[in-house]
Amino acid sequence: MTERAKRNIGNLRSGFSLVELLVAMAITGVVMAAVFKIYTTQQDSYVLQEQVAEMQQNGRTAKYVMAKEIRMAGYDPTGLAGAGFISAGSNIIHFTMDITGEDGTITVPGDDITYAVSSGNLKRNDGANNQAVVENVEAVGFAYAFDADDDGNIDISAGGNIIWAIDSDVTDTDERLDKYLDTNDDGIISVDDDAAGADLVSLVPLDRIRAVRIWILARTGREDKAFADTSTYVVANQRVNANDGSRRYLLTTTVKCRNMAL
Numbered sequence: 001m002t003e004r005a006k007r008n009i010g011n012l013r014s015g016f017s018l019v020e021l022l023v024a025m026a027i028t029g030v031v032m033a034a035v036f037k038i039y040t041t042q043q044d045s046y047v048l049q050e051q052v053a054e055m056q057q058n059g060r061t062a063k064y065v066m067a068k069e070i071r072m073a074g075y076d077p078t079g080l081a082g083a084g085f086i087s088a089g090s091n092i093i094h095f096t097m098d099i100t101g102e103d104g105t106i107t108v109p110g111d112d113i114t115y116a117v118s119s120g121n122l123k124r125n126d127g128a129n130n131q132a133v134v135e136n137v138e139a140v141g142f143a144y145a146f147d148a149d150d151d152g153n154i155d156i157s158a159g160g161n162i163i164w165a166i167d168s169d170v171t172d173t174d175e176r177l178d179k180y181l182d183t184n185d186d187g188i189i190s191v192d193d194d195a196a197g198a199d200l201v202s203l204v205p206l207d208r209i210r211a212v213r214i215w216i217l218a219r220t221g222r223e224d225k226a227f228a229d230t231s232t233y234v235v236a237n238q239r240v241n242a243n244d245g246s247r248r249y250l251l252t253t254t255v256k257c258r259n260m261a262l
C-alpha cells in the first residue's frame with residue numbers, strides 16, 4: 001500500500017460518528033436556546049424601559065401643559081371679559097382667560113379652555129376643537145382651594161389644613177363648590193377619606209377659587225406580562241383600582257391662580 005493510500009485511510013478514520021454529531025447538535029441547540037432567551041429578555045427589558053420612559057414623559061407633559069394654562073385662569077386685564085372658572089369638577093376643569101387680544105372679550109378658539117380625559121387620552125377643548133394633547137392618561141383629577149370670604153387668605157379647616165373642594169355636579173346651574181375631599185382632615189387626600197366627599201357648610205362661588213390641585217395618572221401603552229399592578233390610586237375623589245399588567249405613574253401638583261384674587 002502506498003504512503004498516499006495510508007494517509008487517505010487515516011483521514012477517513014478521523015471523521016465524526018453519528019453519535020458525536022447528535023451530541024454536538026444537542027449542545028448547539030441548548031446554546032442557541034439560551035442565546036435566544038437572553039435576547040428576548042433583553043428585548044423585553046428594552047421595550048419596558050422605553051414604555052416607562054414614555055409614560056413618565058406623558059405625565060410630565062400633561063402636568064406642564066395644564067398647569068401653564070390653569071395658572072392663567074381669570075386673566076382679564078380690562079376687567080370686561082368676565083374671565084374665570086366655568087366648571088370646577090373633580091375630573092373636568094373649564095375656565096376662560098382674555099389672552100387673545102386682551103380686548104375685554106373671550107375669543108373662541110383660544111380663551112375658552114376645558115381639560116378632561118376621554119378614551120385614554122387627555123383632551124383639550126379650546127372652544128372650537130377637542131384634541132388629544134397627551135396619550136395613555138388613565139385619569140385626571142382636580143380639587144380647588146378657595147377664599148370664601150375674600151379676605152386674601154385661602155380657607156383652612158379646623159385642623160389647620162387647606163380645604164380642597166369640588167363641584168360634585170358640574171351639570172347643575174349653581175356653579176359652586178359643594179364638597180370637600182379631605183374628610184378626615186389630616187392634610188392628605190387618600191384612600192382613608194370618603195371618596196364621595198363631605199358637604200361644605202356653605203356653597204362657594206367659583207370666582208373664589210384661588211388654587212387648583214391636579215392629579216394625573218399615566219399608564220404604559222402595553223402591559224408587562226411579568227408584572228401585576230393591584231394598587232388603588234387616589235385621583236381627587238376618584239379611586240382607580242388597577243388589576244392588570246400596565247405600569248402607572250401618578251403625578252400631583254398645585255397651581256396658584258394668580259389672576260383670580262384681583
